[in-house]
Amino acid sequence: MTRGSAIGIVVAALSALPALGRDNLRDPTAALAAERLLPCPSQGAGFARTPGSRTCFRISGRVVTGIDLRGSNHGAAAVPTTAGRIAVDTRTETDLGPVRTFVRIGQGRR
Numbered sequence: 001m002t003r004g005s006a007i008g009i010v011v012a013a014l015s016a017l018p019a020l021g022r023d024n025l026r027d028p029t030a031a032l033a034a035e036r037l038l039p040c041p042s043q044g045a046g047f048a049r050t051p052g053s054r055t056c057f058r059i060s061g062r063v064v065t066g067i068d069l070r071g072s073n074h075g076a077a078a079v080p081t082t083a084g085r086i087a088v089d090t091r092t093e094t095d096l097g098p099v100r101t102f103v104r105i106g107q108g109r110r
Contacts, residue, residue, distance in 0.1 A: 043091050054092055061086035083107060 037048040040056035047056040063084040070077060085106030092099045 047089075047091070054094075055090055056092070057088065057090045059086070059088050 037050060040047040040049040043056040044058075046058045046060065048058070049056045061084065063082070065080070065082045068079045068081045070079070083106070085104060087102070087104040090101045
């Protein structure tokens with residue numbers, strides 16, 4: 001393959017890509033504003049829905065950290081403790097009724 005044909009292939013591939021509008025070049029957040037999450041108050045607090053979807057979801061979690069002060073056989077010890085978890089709750093209204101999935105992943109004490 002010659003250098004000229006390689007450049008021609010690259011130019012042809014780039015010309016096949018969709019062109020960006022001038023408005024999107026001036027304000028890149030304008031394109032993202034149309035794709036924001038929508039509130040889903042019918043499912044409860046904290047639920048959101050992506051545009052074009054019937055599924056509402058909520059992502060929640062927590063992190064706890066501290067120091068465990070206990071006496072041991074080798075004297076007093078200060079041991080750092082951490083625990084955390086994340087939960088994803090999805091709810092969809094279907095023709096047959098509501099469908100819900102709930103996943104919680106955690107580590108450490110409750």
